[in-house]
Amino acid sequence: MxxxxxxxxxxxxxxxxxxxxxxxxxxxxxxxxxxxxxxxxxxxxxxxxxxxxxxxxEDVVFPDHERCLADMTAFLAVSDEEHEPVRRVCDAARLVLRMYAENPAFSVQRYRLTRQVPGLRAYELSVVWRYERALAEYLRGRFSGRPDGTLRADVIAAAVVAAHNNGLRSWLRSDGEGDAGAAVDHALGFVQRAFGRAVEDVASVGVGPVPAGGPAERPDDVVVLACHRDAPLWRVVQELETALGRT
Amino acid sequence: MxxxxxxxxxxxxxxxxxxxxxxxxxxxxxxxxxxxxxxxxxxxxxxxxxxxxxxxxEDVVFPDHERCLADMTAFLAVSDEEHEPVRRVCDAARLVLRMYAENPAFSVQRYRLTRQVPGLRAYELSVVWRYERALAEYLRGRFSGRPDGTLRADVIAAAVVAAHNNGLRSWLRSDGEGDAGAAVDHALGFVQRAFGRAVEDVASVGVGPVPAGGPAERPDDVVVLACHRDAPLWRVVQELETALGRT
CATH class of the missing domain: 1.10.10.60 (Homeodomain-like)
Structure with missing residues (x-):
């Protein structure tokens, strides 16, 4: 009418x-x-x-998620083999952040509302689940044929969503005052370090005999690490991080 | 009446x-x-x-989740500093698996039902979210004071839940025929390798000067790794996994 x-x-x-x-x-x-x-x-x-x-x-509370899900799906669909998969899903997650950051006042208002109304909380969980499935489906495709491909895909997708939401929430709790992009980049960086691969840098590492005269640190900044074969990997990585100054 | x-x-x-x-x-x-x-x-x-x-x-479809959530909360509450945190949340997740595995026929039936009824799917997502929050709250406590403590807690909790559910679903899809515990142990092992610490093994690794005469592999199974200081950590870890035979 x-x-x-x-x-x-x-x-x-x-x-x-x-x-x-x-x-x-x-x-x-x-x-x-x-x-x-x-x-x-x-x-x-x-x-x-x-x-x-x-x-x-309920849908009027989340007016942009359908568009954002479509954007994410399209973004992932145009990926190719050149895209490092974990970085790619992190970039896909940034599309969600962009939607929130486009209208900070609205996003903050909605965040408060969603925390107060259980029905909206449930609605939001189902939306988050759809984002997570979109990321996982993409990763399953990229990891197909690899051992534990679906497991790896599901875990990384969940980790990316959790990191994104951690960064997003810290921004929303600051009433949209902080730098949303920086908060989410930082959070996603944690996941990329845990799971990511940086294909472009493969050549810069070698494993094998120690260079002649090899001390712990050579002038050309080679780090030498000695570890027992049965040492837990996490511990070796922790030492590596320290040795490489990445802690 | x-x-x-x-x-x-x-x-x-x-x-x-x-x-x-x-x-x-x-x-x-x-x-x-x-x-x-x-x-x-x-x-x-x-x-x-x-x-x-x-x-x-809806609640009659999931009659045991409240008890299981209570069990999980109690289990985490009696943790102490001796418990390696990632292993502890993996063990907490196993309580959920135990509930499913107690009655395979019922669990398989419910799995099929939940996949068919959107309302039950939404209910299940809210239950999963509560498990995830319980794990994350515990980890936040354990990581408090550490840089990125809440981020690390949220990401690991999500990864544990995703891995658990990946293993659980593969068992449910086998109509409860396979070994539920083995499927979930395998999945959780992936998360523990990505994030876990095994405190008991700290002493078995050393970083520093290569042992005198140090070749790539000494008789006592020491692995020596040489890498450039600016090498991406993921790549070093990958080489390490290969060198240690953990791939």
Whole structure:
């Protein structure tokens, strides 16, 4: 029953008007106390217009996730063998961050709302799960044929999502004041160090006999590490990090 | 209106009878087509008895998660500094596996049901999230004061849950035929190698000058690795894995 058909390009503004009206009411009255009728009344449109854009009241809280999921899927679909897989899924996760960072005030408001309303929390978990599955599916393809390919894919996808969300939440808790990109880059860097491969640098490492006269550190900055064959790998890596000054 | 008060110790059987009746109907008619009234009629009890045990129809699908979450929380609460944190959360995750493995036929049936009913999928995601938070909270405590303590905690908790679920799903897809424990142990082993520390083995590694006459491999199984200071850590680790025969 909307009579706005005369206005060209009216659809995107109507969608935004519905989101704005919804959030104004959610903040003023609470999410549970706000009905779709309240939202359409404030936005000055009919119920059918609301449901043209949003299947349910919950969906108006997360208006951009479907687009972002589509963007992520498209981004991963155009990957090729040149892309280091872990870096690629980290970059895909950054698309989600970009969506949040586009509108900090809205994102912070929604974060608070989601923490208060269990139903929205559940909705968000299902969205996060879909992002995680998109990353895992991509990694499963890249790791297919490798031992533990699906395991590796699932674990890395979960780790990337957890790191992204850790960085995102720290930014949201700062009321969107900090540098969202830096927080998420830092968090994703942790996952890349744990699982990532940097294909371009393969040639710079050698394993084998110690160079003649080889001390612990040679002038050309070669680090020599001696370890027992049965030493736990984590410990060797920790020593390596120390030796390489990466701690 | 239940008249079963004369039967001593009747509660656990009634709870089990409700679960059995519910699953029989879910399988025969479908989850959505089964009402709480149908379930109580088949079980021969009143509605109030149902709601004494289960807040909603969804809860009867996952009758043991609350107990398992409580077990996990208690298990983590009695941890001490001696417990290597990553191993400890892997052991906590094994409590969930134990619950599934206690009743393979029921677990397989539920797995199929959960995949068919979106509402149950959402419920399950919220349960998984609660397990993940329990693990993350424990790790946050253990890593408090460390750089990136909360990040490390969140990422490891997510990785443990993803690995556990990967192993669990592969067992459920085998219709509970395979060895659930072996599948999950293998999956968790991957996470422990990526993140874990094995405190008991610290003494067996040394970094420093190569032992006199040090070749690549000494008779007492010392591995010597030479790498450039600017080599990417992942590559060094990969070479190490190869050198140590851990690939």
């Amino acid at each position: 909307s009579s706005s058909s005369a206005a060209p390009a009216a659809k995107p503004p109507m969608r935004e008007a519905l989101v704005a009206a919804a959030f104004r009411l959610f903040v003023e009255r609470g999410y549970e106390q706000t009905t779709v009728d309240d939202i359409v009344a404030l936005a000055g449109v009919g119920r059918r217009s609301f449901f043209r854009y949003f299947p349910s009241k | 239940s008249s079963s008060s004369a039967a001593p110790a009747a509660k656990p059987p009634m709870r089990e009878a409700l679960v059995a009746a519910a699953f029989r109907l879910f399988v025969e008619r479908g989850y959505e087509q089964t009402t709480v009234d149908d379930i109580v009629a088949l079980a021969g009890v009143g509605r109030r008895s149902f709601f004494r045990y289960f807040p909603s129809k």
